[in-house]
Structures are given as structure tokens and as C-alpha cells.
Amino acid sequence: MRYPKMKWLAPVVGAIFIALMSGATAKDVELSFYYPVAVGGPITKIIDGYAAAFEKDNPGIKIKAIYAGTYQDTLVKALTAFKSGEPPDIAVLLSTDMFTLIDEDAVTPFDALLKTDVDKAWIKSFYPAFMENSRTGGETWGIPFQRSTVIMFWNKDAFKAAGLPDKAPDNWDELVADGSKLTKRDAAGNVSQWAIEIPSTGFPYWLFQGLTTANDVRLMNQAGTQTYFDKPAVIQALQFWVDLSRKYKIQPTGTIEWGTTPKDFFERKTAIMWTSTGNLTNVRKNAPFAFGVAMLPAHHGRGSATGGGNFYLFKKMTDEKRAAALKFVKWMTTPERAADWGIATGYIAVRPDAWETPAMKKYVADFPAAALARDQLKYSVAELSTHDNQRVTKALNDGIQAALTGAKTSEQAMKDAQQEAARILRTYK
Amino acid sequence: MHGLDRGAAKPPPYQYAAIAAVTHLARPNGTRFRMTAHIHGWLLLLPAAVLLVTFTHYPAVATIIDSFFSTPRGQQTAAFVGLDNYQAMLDDPVFWRALGNNIVYTASVVPLTVALALLMAIWINGKISGRPFLRMSFFTPTVLPMIAVANIWLFFYSPGYGLIDQVFGLFGFTTHNWLGNEHTALACLIVVAIWKDAGFFMIFYLAALQQMSPQLAEAAALEGASRWYFFRRVTFPLLAPTTLFVLINAIINSFRLIDHIVVMTRGGPDNTTALLLFYIYEVGFKFWDTAYAATLTVVLLALLAVLAIGQFVFLDRRIHYQ
Numbered sequence: 001m002r003y004p005k006m007k008w009l010a011p012v013v014g015a016i017f018i019a020l021m022s023g024a025t026a027k028d029v030e031l032s033f034y035y036p037v038a039v040g041g042p043i044t045k046i047i048d049g050y051a052a053a054f055e056k057d058n059p060g061i062k063i064k065a066i067y068a069g070t071y072q073d074t075l076v077k078a079l080t081a082f083k084s085g086e087p088p089d090i091a092v093l094l095s096t097d098m099f100t101l102i103d104e105d106a107v108t109p110f111d112a113l114l115k116t117d118v119d120k121a122w123i124k125s126f127y128p129a130f131m132e133n134s135r136t137g138g139e140t141w142g143i144p145f146q147r148s149t150v151i152m153f154w155n156k157d158a159f160k161a162a163g164l165p166d167k168a169p170d171n172w173d174e175l176v177a178d179g180s181k182l183t184k185r186d187a188a189g190n191v192s193q194w195a196i197e198i199p200s201t202g203f204p205y206w207l208f209q210g211l212t213t214a215n216d217v218r219l220m221n222q223a224g225t226q227t228y229f230d231k232p233a234v235i236q237a238l239q240f241w242v243d244l245s246r247k248y249k250i251q252p253t254g255t256i257e258w259g260t261t262p263k264d265f266f267e268r269k270t271a272i273m274w275t276s277t278g279n280l281t282n283v284r285k286n287a288p289f290a291f292g293v294a295m296l297p298a299h300h301g302r303g304s305a306t307g308g309g310n311f312y313l314f315k316k317m318t319d320e321k322r323a324a325a326l327k328f329v330k331w332m333t334t335p336e337r338a339a340d341w342g343i344a345t346g347y348i349a350v351r352p353d354a355w356e357t358p359a360m361k362k363y364v365a366d367f368p369a370a371a372l373a374r375d376q377l378k379y380s381v382a383e384l385s386t387h388d389n390q391r392v393t394k395a396l397n398d399g400i401q402a403a404l405t406g407a408k409t410s411e412q413a414m415k416d417a418q419q420e421a422a423r424i425l426r427t428y429k
Numbered sequence: 430m431h432g433l434d435r436g437a438a439k440p441p442p443y444q445y446a447a448i449a450a451v452t453h454l455a456r457p458n459g460t461r462f463r464m465t466a467h468i469h470g471w472l473l474l475l476p477a478a479v480l481l482v483t484f485t486h487y488p489a490v491a492t493i494i495d496s497f498f499s500t501p502r503g504q505q506t507a508a509f510v511g512l513d514n515y516q517a518m519l520d521d522p523v524f525w526r527a528l529g530n531n532i533v534y535t536a537s538v539v540p541l542t543v544a545l546a547l548l549m550a551i552w553i554n555g556k557i558s559g560r561p562f563l564r565m566s567f568f569t570p571t572v573l574p575m576i577a578v579a580n581i582w583l584f585f586y587s588p589g590y591g592l593i594d595q596v597f598g599l600f601g602f603t604t605h606n607w608l609g610n611e612h613t614a615l616a617c618l619i620v621v622a623i624w625k626d627a628g629f630f631m632i633f634y635l636a637a638l639q640q641m642s643p644q645l646a647e648a649a650a651l652e653g654a655s656r657w658y659f660f661r662r663v664t665f666p667l668l669a670p671t672t673l674f675v676l677i678n679a680i681i682n683s684f685r686l687i688d689h690i691v692v693m694t695r696g697g698p699d700n701t702t703a704l705l706l707f708y709i710y711e712v713g714f715k716f717w718d719t720a721y722a723a724t725l726t727v728v729l730l731a732l733l734a735v736l737a738i739g740q741f742v743f744l745d746r747r748i749h750y751q
Binding site for chain 2 (some may be wrong): 076106260269388390398400405406407
């Protein structure tokens with residue numbers, strides 16, 4: 001023996017190998033689950049808890065949660081993995097990525113997997129507003145999980161100080177009238193408090209849908225092959241947004257940063273802000289004054305766009321794996337779990353019966369604002385989503401920003417955006 | 430004696446080749462030796478070469494090839510489309526916008542960063558009190574990750590309560606929406622990039638300055654040269670190799686670093702802050718149009734190659750190395 005000291009190594013390696021093998025017995029199904037959050041946050045713990053509880057309820061199935069960063073990062077990772085031949089089994093991705101995932105031939109529709117009546121009832125149990133972004137061409141591609149929408153937050157103290165009643169503006173005219181009283185301007189023209197901020201960086205189209213829906217117009221068709229950006233009602237809605245800054249002078253000019261808007265609200269730089277329901281917990285913790293939440297103001301109609309993430313099942317799974325994945329998605333969206341998830345995170349519980357659970361009833365009694373987003377759902381529409389989604393969305397975003405900064409008129413901006421969108425979508429008709 | 434004999438027996442030059450040929454044939458050992466030397470050399474280079482080929486050369490070549498094909502989507506495989514992607518690029522207004530922005534950005538960031546770095550280095554090279562503290566504070570922005578820097582500056586720029594507006598407010602200026610205005614947004618990003626990089630390049634200038642012999646300054650002082658004259662005729666020419674190095678790195682950084690754009694403006698408002706690499710990222714990983722992203726990358730590669738060659742060939746000639 002040249003290396004007598006190494007004799008002990010073989011049995012040790014063997015033992016480790018056997019230990020590793022026995023940890024995952026041959027009949028265990030392991031599902032990889034991409035979830036859009038950075039590692040280590042409180043949400044990671046909740047998801048880990050769900051995965052462990054699911055594994056306990058369903059021996060033989062293992063959930064391998066992979067925390068992949070933002071929605072955008074998660075989509076990049078999931079699609080890259082898919083293209084390299086090792087796709088995730090389950091992923092939570094933006095509902096608006098549906099067409100992108102279909103065009104890449106990366107996901108499987110749920111309908112064909114549902115055999116029993118119970119299963120078929122399950123897929124009908126979600127709010128229809130959420131399903132708008134989850135179905136196309138007669139198939140269901142996504143199951144709503146963490147969904148949100150745009151609502152209006154208002155500073156009750158600021159309203160009182162301006163001599164206004166304790167009530168949020170309910171329509172565009174009231175918004176302008178209240179706004180002129182809420183805006184504090186000194187003799188030199190310096191504004192210390194704006195009436196309203198509707199953020200316009202990153203994804204202005206989502207907030208814009210709160211204006212277009214109120215003006216009773218849709219931005220795209222259900223098939224995701226056509227947009228209506230240059231309809232007069234859309235141009236009118238954009239003009240109203242521009243007018244808030246330039247004509248009524250109750251909103252800062254230029255684009256307004258999404259990320260700093262809540263801070264502006266806490267600092268009393270703005271009396272009203274529009275933002276995601278996802279900010280409820282943030283505002284509840286950090287607002288140093290009494291605040292209210294309200295539905296977005298109406299005009300010819302009312303409502304806002306839904307947003308957030310759906311469950312998707314990726315292709316290239318064995319039948320056994322697919323059955324296990326479906327089991328997991330169903331387990332994650334039971335009324336009790338949906339209620340628990342909504343209470344823990346601030347997302348809207350995705351099915352009506354979740355709001356009838358005792359836990360949710362208690363939560364709403366404590367914090368009535370939580371129910372407002374749900375009540376607005378019946379007026380909600382699908383978030384803008386088409387084929388080649390991000391490119392079409394960018395055309396609209398650029399147009400909105402050009403109008404807000406004054407580089408283009410509202411009409412010109414929307415006509416250009418529509419032309420660009422039509423060019424992008426011409427191959428999908 | 431032996432040595433002398435050899436000296437005397439030196440053959441005329443034309444016979445060298447013949448002798449070489451004979452010894453070559455007569456001494457197979459020598460050939461083997463040269464072969465093993467070659468193999469050794471290549472083996473030593475192999476790890477570095479493999480890394481270089483896998484991560485630098487292969488991707489670059491693959492990018493150029495991909496730019497002549499269409500983007501594969503779902504069941505559709507990539508098809509050869511010739512110069513279609515390049516034609517589409519020439520017709521793409523956002524590409525021209527991003528290219529124009531990048532030229533403005535580079536043309537402002539590079540000279541200002543280098544000038545500021547030099548200024549800071551000369552200042553803290555002198556004997557002033559609190560020098561370690563100054564050095565540290567100049568270098569701190571370099572230590573911070575760009576993402577963190579961008580998040581800090583995002584709040585500096587926020588209208589009303591942001592640091593910039595508060596300072597301007599002391600002088601009676603009205604509040605300004607710095608990042609939300611199409612005329613100021615790009616300038617705001619330029620300031621961040623300069624703030625971030627100047628300290629890093631200062632280190633190189635500082636190192637070069639400390640290498641410089643103090644006798645030069647003493648001699649110049651004896652001759653009665655002014656400080657500006659000394660800087661212009663002695664210090665700056667001696668720093669030229671450092672300046673070349675710093676210039677190349679500053680230019681590369683101005684095309685390469687886009688983290689602050691992702692955090693602060695995402696290319697907005699209306700593409701006024703979209704730089705080339707940011708647009709490539711958008712096309713590649715948001716639109717999933719990988720072929721078009723490859724086309725844009727080829728342009729970026731060509732641009733950087735031209736700049737680098739230009740600097741090495743033209744500037745290098747005029748630089749005096751010690």
C-alpha cells in the first residue's frame with residue numbers, strides 16, 4: 001500500500017453516499033418550484049412553511065422551493081432553464097407573462113388535467129377578474145395566487161386641514177375640486193404639498209388602466225392580438241392625467257417615481273397616492289397620520305387593473321410529476337390557505353369563499369381597509385397583456401411618459417404607441 | 430586554448446544554414462526537446478486559454494453568428510435571415526436614441542471623471558491635515574455596490590425632500606423633478622456615474638504620483654517654474670501612461686455599467702436615459718428577442734473594439750514610458 005493512511009476513506013465515502021441516497025428514496029417525486037422573492041425575507045419563511053406542511057400532508061412528494069428574486073429575474077431564470085432543457089416544474093410568474101410563456105411553448109394548460117367534478121369546480125372558484133389574465137383561447141394557463149390591484153390612499157389629516165369632509169373623492173370632478181384645496185402653494189409658487197401623485201415610472205400602463213377603465217375603455221382584446229391605444233377615450237384618459245399636472249396643477253409635472261411615492265405620502269408631500277394593494281401593510285406601519293383607502297375615482301365607469309402572479313405548470317414533466325404539481329397548486333389555493341396568505345402578505349385572497357373563513361372575517365373586522373380591494377374587484381379588468389407583451393407594453397409606457405413630460409401631445413403619443421403596437425402584433429393575427 | 434580554436438574556426442555566415450540543417454538531422458534529441466518545450470508551454474497556457482475561449486471568444490463569435498438568424502420561439506427554430514436584423518436595427522428609433530444617449534453619456538462621464546480623479550489625487554498627495562480621512566472619503570463611493578449607490582441617489586433626487594432639492598431650497602430655488610424631466614434625467618445619471626468612479630481612478634493617479642521622484646519638483650522649484658507650469662510640463666506628461674489606462678477603463682465602464690439605470694429610471698422618461706447595454710438587456714431578457722439582442726451586441730462590440738484600438742494605436746505613440 002502506497003497510501004496506507006487513506007484506507008479509512010473508502011468506507012466513509014461509501015457511508016456518506018448511502019446516507020444521501022436513502023434521504024431521497026426512489027419513489028419520492030421532487031418538484032422544483034420557482035418563486036419570485038429574494039432569499040431570506042419574511043415571505044420566504046411563509047412559503048417554506050407551506051411547502052413543509054404540504055410535504056407532511058402528502059408523503060412521497062418533495063417541494064424544492066427556489067427563490068429567484070424579482071418577477072423579472074424569476075421569468076429570466078425560468079425561461080433560461082427551460083431553454084437549456086431543465087425547466088422548473090411549477091413557477092409563480094406575472095399573470096401578464098401568459099402570452100410570452102405560451103409563445104415560448106413553455107407551459108401546459110390546466111383544463112386537460114382536471115378529471116373529477118371537484119377539480120372542475122376548483123378552477124371556477126376564483127374571482128372572474130383574476131381569471132381574465134389567466135385564460136385565453138378557451139384554455140386556463142395560470143391559477144391566481146398572489147394578486148393585487150391599484151387603490152387610492154388618502155391622508156385624512158390633510159383633508160381635515162384643507163377643510164374637506166372625511167371622504168375620499170369619488171369621481172374625477174371631485175378629485176379636481178378637492179385637489180385644488182389640498183395643494184399648498186406659497187406666494188413664490190413653491191408647492192409644499194401636492195394633492196395627488198399617480199406614479200409613472202417602471203410600469204405606468206398599469207396605473208393608466210385605472211384612468212382608462214374609469215373612462216370606460218379597454219386597452220386590448222382578450223386574444224392579446226390587438227390594442228386600442230389611439231381610441232378617443234384612451235387619449236382623453238391620458239389627457240386627464242396630463243391635466244392633473246399642467247392644467248389643474250395639483251400633481252407634480254414630469255414622471256413620478258414609483259418607488260418613492262409611498263415615501264412622498266408619508267412625508268406629506270402628497271395628500272393622495274395611487275399605488276398597489278401590496279403597499280397596505282407598508283402604509284399601515286409607516287404613515288404618521290390617519291389614512292384612508294378608497295376605490296379609484298370613477299368617470300364614465302369605474303375600476304382598475306388587477307396585477308400580480310399566477311401559478312404556471314411547465315412542460316416536459318412526467319405524468320406522475322404533473323399530477324403531483326397539480327396537487328400542490330390545489331393545496332396552495334384552498335380557501336383557508338388563500339385567506340392565510342392574504343392576511344400574512346396583504347395580497348387579495350383570490351377566491352370569494354376565502355373571505356368567508358373565520359380567520360379572514362376576524363382580520364377584516366380589525367382592518368376594514370383590507371376588504372376594499374376585494375370590493376373594487378367587481379369593477380376590475382385584466383392588466384394589459386398581449387403577445388410579445390413587454391414590447392407592446394413598452395410602446396405604451398414610452399407614449400405615456402412622452403405625454404407626461406410634455407415631449408408629445410396626448411393624441412400624438414397614443415397614435416405613435418398604437419402604430420408601434422400594431423407593427424409588433426402584425427405577425428400574431 | 431579550446432575556446433580560441435572555436436573562435437578561429439567560426440564558419441562564414443552562408444554556412445550557418447547548412448550546419449543548422451546537419452545538426453538538426455544529426456541530433457534528434459534537440460527536436461524532441463523543442464517539442465516538449467512547446468507542449469509544456471501549451472499545457473501551461475491551457476487553463477487560461479480554455480477559460481478565455483469558453484467565456485470570451487466563443488460567446489463573441491456565437492453572438493455574431495446569431496445576429497444573422499431569426500429568434501427561435503417555441504416550436505419555431507432559428508432561420509437564416511441575412512442582414513434583416515441589421516436592417517430592423519437601422520429602422521429602430523429606440524436604438525438610435527440609446528446610441529445617441531450613450532455618446533452624450535460617455536463624452537461627459539469620461540473627461541469629467543478623469544479630471545476629477547486627477548484633481549483629487551493631486552490634492553490629497555500634498556501635505557494637508559486630515560489626509561487619511563480625505564482619502565477614505567474619496568474612495569468610499571468605490572467600495573459601495575452600484576445598486577446601493579443608485580438607491581441612495583434615488584432619494585437624493587426625489588423632489589421636495591430630497592437632498593439636492595433641500596440644498597437648492599436654501600438658495601431659494603423651487604423644487605425640481607430631477608429624474609422625471611426629460612431634460613435633466615440623463616444629466617442626473619451622469620453625475621452618479623462620476624461620483625461613483627472618480628474615487629477609483631484617483632487611486633491609480635495617487636499611486637503614480639507617489640512613484641514620482643521629489644527631485645523633479647525640487648529642480649523645478651530651483652528653476653523658478655510656477656506650479657501650473659510644472660504640472661503642465663512635468664507631472665501631466667509623466668502621468669500619461671496612467672491616464673491612458675484610466676481612459677480606457679473609464680470608457681469601458683461608461684458602456685458597461687447600467688445598474689443605476691435599472692434602479693433609478695429604467696430608461697425613462699420616454700427612453701431619454703436608455704443606454705445601449707440597457708436596451709440590449711431589455712431586448713434580450715424582457716422581449717426575449719435574442720437574435721435582435723445579438724445584433725445590438727455586435728454593434729456594441731464593434732464600437733468598443735474601435736475605441737480600444739484607437740486609443741492603443743494613436744494615444745500610445747504619444748505617450749512617454751519611463
